[in-house]
Amino acid sequence: MEDSSLCPRFEKAVGIISQRWNALIIYQLLSGPQRNHEIKDAIGISGRLLSERLKDLEAEDIIHREVYAETPVRIEYSLTDKGHSLKPLMKDIKAWADEWIDIPTHKQCKS
Amino acid sequence: MEDSSLCPRFEKAVGIISQRWNALIIYQLLSGPQRNHEIKDAIGISGRLLSERLKDLEAEDIIHREVYAETPVRIEYSLTDKGHSLKPLMKDIKAWADEWIDIPTHKQCKS
DNA sequence: ATAATTAGTTACATAAAGTAACTTGTTGAG
């Protein structure tokens, strides 16, 4: 297996965006820099996977890790330019979800 | 774990789009109705997973399965309206990939 | 009958994700 005729850039982009949790992490960071435990609580990911994904996304230059030598140490994650450039995509997903996904017991959420 | 404060519709949409292979299958079907083996060859998925994903996507009303009683039988998969409505999203991913993903040995692919 | 074709399934190996306990580094209370 593993030999497609697709555009390799497109395949790579899909690989990043559709890696589990990545889209939710990026979406969450759209609302501003956040710490490990804030992201964790917001999207419901485990500590193990969050650390792994944050490292991956940092390696892709999509997020930035900043260490503040306070007490206790504060580590903040934020989107890079490359990360921010995914905002239209995230908004499209949100818009599509609002139009096409029906969840009986839930009203539409704010944009 | 598993208790986020995110919009449930958004979470569900992300779940569908970021399920492995789904985005590639949908993207592939944007160029028209196709048969099982055509999709398989185009994106490099295994038969087992392709069948599974096609069933999932049909259950989500994103693709349509049409049986033509020819010889041998021909089964075509196509996008529903809901499926077609994902086109802007796919184009966003393509555009983002073209702008931000660099793969040294590959030139930009056609849109 | 038999081989060929296509969609789909079964059985099993490998890889990724989920869970929870543990480590590290730091600080402030006692």
Next chain:
DNA sequence: CTCAACAAGTTACTTTATGTAACTAATTAT
């Protein structure tokens, strides 16, 4: 100083998803 508290991250282990290849079913041409 010693110990509890806290945040980030890691380790060890279980469960689930994916990869691979052989197999089944339905159909038709030879």
